[in-house]
Amino acid sequence: MKRCLSERALVLLSVGEGTAAEREHRDGCSTCAARLRALTADLRGIGGVLRGAPPRLARREPRRAPLWRFAPALAIAVLVGVIGVHRLYERPRLERVDGEGGAEASVNASAEEVSDALFDTSGERALLAMALPPGAGGRLTVTEAPEVERALGLGSPCTGERFVGADCSDYTSALFF
Amino acid sequence: MVGTAAAADSVNYEELYCAHRPRVLRLCRLLLSDPDEAHDLSQEVFLKMLHQLSAGGEEIAWGPWLNRVTVNACRDRWRVAWWRRWRAEPHGFDEAALPGDSPTPEQEALGAEQRREIWKAFRGLPARQREVFALRFLEGCSTEETAQALGVTGGSVKRHLFRAVQRMRGALRGDS
Numbered sequence: 001m002k003r004c005l006s007e008r009a010l011v012l013l014s015v016g017e018g019t020a021a022e023r024e025h026r027d028g029c030s031t032c033a034a035r036l037r038a039l040t041a042d043l044r045g046i047g048g049v050l051r052g053a054p055p056r057l058a059r060r061e062p063r064r065a066p067l068w069r070f071a072p073a074l075a076i077a078v079l080v081g082v083i084g085v086h087r088l089y090e091r092p093r094l095e096r097v098d099g100e101g102g103a104e105a106s107v108n109a110s111a112e113e114v115s116d117a118l119f120d121t122s123g124e125r126a127l128l129a130m131a132l133p134p135g136a137g138g139r140l141t142v143t144e145a146p147e148v149e150r151a152l153g154l155g156s157p158c159t160g161e162r163f164v165g166a167d168c169s170d171y172t173s174a175l176f177f
Numbered sequence: 178m179v180g181t182a183a184a185a186d187s188v189n190y191e192e193l194y195c196a197h198r199p200r201v202l203r204l205c206r207l208l209l210s211d212p213d214e215a216h217d218l219s220q221e222v223f224l225k226m227l228h229q230l231s232a233g234g235e236e237i238a239w240g241p242w243l244n245r246v247t248v249n250a251c252r253d254r255w256r257v258a259w260w261r262r263w264r265a266e267p268h269g270f271d272e273a274a275l276p277g278d279s280p281t282p283e284q285e286a287l288g289a290e291q292r293r294e295i296w297k298a299f300r301g302l303p304a305r306q307r308e309v310f311a312l313r314f315l316e317g318c319s320t321e322e323t324a325q326a327l328g329v330t331g332g333s334v335k336r337h338l339f340r341a342v343q344r345m346r347g348a349l350r351g352d353s
Binding site: 007008011012014015017039042043045046047049050051053 | 203206207212292295296299311313314315320335338339342343345346349
């Protein structure tokens with residue numbers, strides 16, 4: 001073996017291993033022998049330190065966790081808070097509507113107004129009252145049928161030319177004439 | 178019957194304990210950062226040995242068996258305590274704790290700063306390199322025994338030993 005020994009070979013020789021050729025080279029090469037002596041001295045020093053009692057670790061203040069570690073938890077907390085506040089303010093408003101009489105009653109009243117406007121039959125009832133004989137009590141009998149037919153044949157007081165002079169409260173129909 | 182078996186084993190246990198305790202404790206100290214923890218762990222290792230003795234069975238070569246059990250126990254302890262190590266920032270040493278109980282001539286020859294660097298470099302080695310360096314170089318186990326204790330090949334032991342030596346020499350020269 002003519003080339004000088006590698007560091008790896010020197011390390012193995014220092015712990016009693018290595019091939020016969022490497023040992024032979026070590027014995028014949030002053031450079032490698034000096035390198036091996038230096039390595040052995042270093043290892044002896046390191047071993048001497050490490051075979052002694054190890055030093056205790058310094059007890060320092062516990063490390064503070066970086067703030068960014070709390071970011072996900074903070075985001076979740078904010079989200080939960082926003083949702084909670086939103087629900088908190090939404091609920092009393094619904095209760096207040098119920099307390100004033102109820103949304104249902106309000107809707108019913110509006111629907112009744114619309115229904116009155118659309119299906120106002122006061123004109124027809126007036127005509128019918130004029131056509132019916134007095135004392136009939138608002139009830140039709142079979143003998144009165146021709147008079148009723150005649151009254152109905154006149155049509156609605158809110159149609160055509162009769163709209164202007166008639167007592168017409170059918171404003172919805174009036175929109176179409 | 179159990180008492181009789183325990184009495185029979187106790188002599189054997191005492192002998193084994195006296196013969197191997199210093200080595201096991203030293204190995205625990207090398208592989209763990211905390212001497213107190215090393216003491217606790219060495220007790221655990223000998224407790225396992227007692228259980229093994231009580232169980233009986235085939236003949237065991239106690240030296241390699243203790244090496245293997247100690248290394249595995251240290252590895253488990255090291256793995257479990259990662260959070261505590263991270264919290265404690267174990268990169269500094271108490272100046273008052275240096276040198277050790279009985280400084281060797283090599284320790285006296287080296288300065289305190291250099292000894293601190295050597296320990297720091299040793300504790301900074303990857304786990305496998307630290308185990309190989311401790312068993313093969315410091316404890317004087319053969320390559321085969323080290324490989325058996327760590328469950329690796331002889332070639333792997335040599336490779337890890339070379340890398341560990343390079344890093345430790347770098348620390349000695351102040352390269353790290």
